[in-house]
Amino acid sequence: GAGVSQSPSNKVTEKGKDVELRCDPISGHTALYWYRQSLGQGLEFLIYFQGNSAPDKSGLPSDRFSAERTGGSVSTLTIQRTQQEDSAVYLCASSQSGNYGYTFGSGTRLTVV
């Protein structure tokens, strides 16, 4: 597609439930990134996929968080047993490589109640 697409745009879930967030990057972009942003804060790095290389998971805050990228395209971020502190906007971005600017999706606003 023309841009990075994220779904859902908004998600309200009960504490303890699992959620899946989806990111569809720009076709041909080999790099895909997940960040999260709490209200009024900067972006916190979560995970990075580059081609067929092993992902950089160093930003995942706990083992409740996981992500996969199937076929080098669509990515899913899964949060298990959600907690209230997981509430944030989850942003996905893609790029041609590390030396180019990122194209961001509009994000998924996750609210854990």
Next chain:
Amino acid sequence: SQQGEEDPQALSIQEGENATMNCSYKTSINNLQWYRQNSGRGLVHLILIRSNEREKHSGRLRVTLDTSKKSSSLLITASRAADTASYFCATDAPMDTGRRALTFGSGTRLQVQP
């Protein structure tokens, strides 16, 4: 900890004035980028400056980079109300330092009064 830190945290100016935002970082970099964010959603890439460049222009934007001081500045000239947004700097570490994803600062909230 944040690699990039913007200064000021918030800036309010009148339309037509220039806006200057600064960014400081800690480690060596491959490149530095500036992004803009409206209404807390997706960020838009504005400009990328490489570590061997000192200044770059794009329309009303001017970015400088001083690697000796580990700092960058973003200047928006002749500001407009539509420039109201949050602005973030982000650094991309060289390939031999591990982290391959951009590290973002906490942002400067710019308000341009009409």
